[in-house]
Amino acid sequence: MTHTFIPVLIMLIVALGVGVVILSLNRVVGRHQRNPSKAAPYESGVPLLDTNRKRVNVRFYQIAMLFILFDIEAAFLYPWAVIYRDASHGNAGMFLFGEMLVFILLLGVGYVYVWKKKAFDWK
Amino acid sequence: MNLTPLLEAHWINAILPELVLCIGGMFLILFDAFAPKARSLTGPIAVVIFILCAWSQRFVAVGTFFGGTYEVGGITRVFDITFVLAGILCTLLSADYLEREGITGGEFYALLMWGTVGMMMMAKGLDLLIIILGLELLSICIFVLLGFQRRLPVSNEASLKYFLMGAFATGFILYGTALFYGATESTNINVMARWFANPDVTITPLLTVAFVLLMAGFGFKLALAPFHPWAPDVYQGAPTPVAGWLSVAPKAATLIALIRIFHAMGPVLPQTKWMTIVAWLAVLSMIIGNSVAIAQRDLKRMLAYSGIAQVGYMTIAMLTINEDAVASIAIYTIVYALMNLGAFGVISMLAKNQNDPQTLDDIAGLGWRRPFHALALAVCMFSLSGLPPTGGFVSKFYIFRTAVQSGHTGIALIGIITSIASVYYYLRVVYYLYMKESAEGQTRIDGGIFATGALAISIIGIFLIGIWPTPLFHAASYAAHLLLAR
Amino acid sequence: MIPTHYFLILSAILFTIGVCGVLTRRNGITIFMSIELMVNAVNLTFLAYARQFHQLHGMIFVFFVMAIAAAEAAVGLAIFLSLFHHRETIDVDEANLMHW
Numbered sequence: 001m002t003h004t005f006i007p008v009l010i011m012l013i014v015a016l017g018v019g020v021v022i023l024s025l026n027r028v029v030g031r032h033q034r035n036p037s038k039a040a041p042y043e044s045g046v047p048l049l050d051t052n053r054k055r056v057n058v059r060f061y062q063i064a065m066l067f068i069l070f071d072i073e074a075a076f077l078y079p080w081a082v083i084y085r086d087a088s089h090g091n092a093g094m095f096l097f098g099e100m101l102v103f104i105l106l107l108g109v110g111y112v113y114v115w116k117k118k119a120f121d122w123k
Numbered sequence: 124m125n126l127t128p129l130l131e132a133h134w135i136n137a138i139l140p141e142l143v144l145c146i147g148g149m150f151l152i153l154f155d156a157f158a159p160k161a162r163s164l165t166g167p168i169a170v171v172i173f174i175l176c177a178w179s180q181r182f183v184a185v186g187t188f189f190g191g192t193y194e195v196g197g198i199t200r201v202f203d204i205t206f207v208l209a210g211i212l213c214t215l216l217s218a219d220y221l222e223r224e225g226i227t228g229g230e231f232y233a234l235l236m237w238g239t240v241g242m243m244m245m246a247k248g249l250d251l252l253i254i255i256l257g258l259e260l261l262s263i264c265i266f267v268l269l270g271f272q273r274r275l276p277v278s279n280e281a282s283l284k285y286f287l288m289g290a291f292a293t294g295f296i297l298y299g300t301a302l303f304y305g306a307t308e309s310t311n312i313n314v315m316a317r318w319f320a321n322p323d324v325t326i327t328p329l330l331t332v333a334f335v336l337l338m339a340g341f342g343f344k345l346a347l348a349p350f351h352p353w354a355p356d357v358y359q360g361a362p363t364p365v366a367g368w369l370s371v372a373p374k375a376a377t378l379i380a381l382i383r384i385f386h387a388m389g390p391v392l393p394q395t396k397w398m399t400i401v402a403w404l405a406v407l408s409m410i411i412g413n414s415v416a417i418a419q420r421d422l423k424r425m426l427a428y429s430g431i432a433q434v435g436y437m438t439i440a441m442l443t444i445n446e447d448a449v450a451s452i453a454i455y456t457i458v459y460a461l462m463n464l465g466a467f468g469v470i471s472m473l474a475k476n477q478n479d480p481q482t483l484d485d486i487a488g489l490g491w492r493r494p495f496h497a498l499a500l501a502v503c504m505f506s507l508s509g510l511p512p513t514g515g516f517v518s519k520f521y522i523f524r525t526a527v528q529s530g531h532t533g534i535a536l537i538g539i540i541t542s543i544a545s546v547y548y549y550l551r552v553v554y555y556l557y558m559k560e561s562a563e564g565q566t567r568i569d570g571g572i573f574a575t576g577a578l579a580i581s582i583i584g585i586f587l588i589g590i591w592p593t594p595l596f597h598a599a600s601y602a603a604h605l606l607l608a609r
Numbered sequence: 610m611i612p613t614h615y616f617l618i619l620s621a622i623l624f625t626i627g628v629c630g631v632l633t634r635r636n637g638i639t640i641f642m643s644i645e646l647m648v649n650a651v652n653l654t655f656l657a658y659a660r661q662f663h664q665l666h667g668m669i670f671v672f673f674v675m676a677i678a679a680a681e682a683a684v685g686l687a688i689f690l691s692l693f694h695h696r697e698t699i700d701v702d703e704a705n706l707m708h709w
Contacts, residue, residue, distance in 0.1 A: 061690055065683045065687060066683075068686075069680065071679070072675060072680075075675065076672070095130065109153065112156070113152050116153075116157060252670055255677075259681075263680055263684055276696075279691045283704055284704070286685055286688050287631075287644075290681055293648075294644055297674060298650070298651045300651075301654040301655050304666070304670070305658045308664070310670060
């Protein structure tokens with residue numbers, strides 16, 4: 001079983017080798033000139049407008065916090081959705097549907113709360 | 124696939140108290156969001172909801188529910204009383220405290236309620252999943268409650284410390300659970316009990332590691348000795364009623380969860396050293412808690428170290444799980460809820476900048492200025508030190524008697540000696556109350572009708588249990604008998 | 610099929626890295642990331658056992674652990690924001706108003 005991975009190994013060695021060879025060639029043969037545009041992050045790109053070490057507005061974090069919560073709750077919908085069709089006949093269908101209804105209702109309460117608390121307002 | 128057996132008959136009765144609290148909490152946050160002007164009403168509404176929850180205990184159905192993951196029985200009802208009692212006392216104390224600090228909000232009481240639901244889940248969970256879910260529900264509510272005074276740096280710091288340490292401890296509990304799952308092939312406590320009862324079972328070192336991880340996690344939640352350093356800081360920084368509640372209710376919930384787990388492990392415990400580990404935790408807690416408390420001048424820090432010692436006493440009874448042990452722990456938690464919340468209640472009334480520590484000097488001479496509040500604090504201190512005729516004496520007596528009867532005489536002796544030493548720092552508070560002249564610029568005591576009511580409940584409860592404990596003990600013993608009969 | 614104990618060793622290593630991270634790091638967010646690593650190591654353990662036992666138990670556990678971790682992350686982020694608001698830093702050593 002192991003031998004099936006030998007091509008991958010060869011691939012890895014070749015890739016590594018090519019990388020090393022080209023970089024060292026560059027180092028040995030190429031001329032080294034220093035100027036400001038060389039040091040720029042995108043040498044041939046648009047000039048930078050601003051730095052990237054800026055403080056992010058706190059509202060982004062607020063939205064991120066709420067996103068994490070509602071996002072993970074959505075993960076609970078998947079197992080339910082996968083079995084819903086197969087499992088729902090007779091009582092079980094109503095039971096499953098009711099369960100999800102309660103779940104969504106609970107999320108809804110949280111949603112209404114953050115809405116009324118103006119956590120989504122962007123001003 | 125048939126899903127209907129997931130819901131036994133009367134399932135709604137089984138979780139009625141939890142439902143009341145969940146819906147009550149949701150109502151409160153929506154009330155706060157839609158009617159911010161009527162915010163001061165949230166406190167009284169919260170009290171009503173807690174009373175409704177206590178009343179709903181009458182309709183609770185007894186049995187095992189939700190596919191064997193949720194067990195409602197006598198003992199869970201006893202612990203529910205503790206949780207609801209702690210919730211009501213904390214709500215009453217907070218109503219005035221939050222008003223004075225200008226941070227009243229429905230969320231506070233909602234978090235208190237959801238935390239109580241978490242504790243109820245821990246007490247009733249028959250599956251480690253339910254216990255951990257309850258624990259986390261509780262912990263997350265505590266994180267927010269601790270930081271509820273957003274403007275205060277100390278409150279934020281308390282929240283941060285509890286959060287980091289709490290999440291760390293949760294990691295240990297989860298890993299321990301995972302390793303137990305690997306051995307027993309189930310997280311259901313009854314199934315695990317059957318696996319442990321098998322005479323051929325061998326205890327691998329991996330299982331010992333799992334147990335140590337579990338105890339490290341739960342030891343943190345209980346503030347047992349090597350895992351206690353968070354307690355004084357968190358109590359000092361937290362809003363005072365929350366600190367009182369935190370020192371009482373989560374410990375009760377963790378203890379009942381541990382009782383279930385230890386009971387399931389019962390058959391293998393004699394051939395392992397596991398209980399020796401627990402015994403060391405108890406001994407260390409009693410010694411460190413009581414000796415460091417003597418050096419504290421900050422009242423909340425002193426009560427934090429006293430709490431470490433008190434949970435050490437309770438852990439003594441856990442060393443052998445039998446009916447008396449469970450009953451004495453149940454009674455201890457009720458009494459502890461009354462006396463500790465009473466003590467924190469008086470401290471919460473000290474009207475001063477909450478960023479500064481509340482020290483012994485703040486209560487100097489209080490006995491002559493505010494006789495009732497001073498009396499309440501004195502009674503709580505007498506009870507905490509275990510002097511008759513208070514509930515503290517009775518509960519300590521039961522604990523030590525149980526320990527001696529189960530053959531842990533040495534540890535019980537350490538408990539008694541350290542508890543005698545603890546009388547010094549408890550009575551020092553009483554000394555400051557009555558024997559000291561109040562200093563210049565004395566701290567005002569600011570107690571409204573709710574907080575005073577809470578203190579009255581504490582005093583009455585402490586004396587009631589102290590003078591007439593037999594009915595409660597019989598009820599708790601019977602409930603414990605039902606729990607352990609399986 | 611890969612033997613179960615491979616996964617267990619990997620998860621033990623991850624858990625240990627997480628613990629070391631918590632104990633050595635001083636940045637609050639990094640500490641919390643280390644805790645998340647511990648929790649995910651636990652998830653791996655659960656999944657490995659669940660696969661070995663052909664059970665759903667462990668997988669359901671993982672689901673709930675994930676939800677717990679997310680809830681903790683949200684609350685934690687809020688706490689760190691509040692800390693930053695007070696101190697302009699999230700270095701936990703700076704949180705020293707009350708001595709340990």
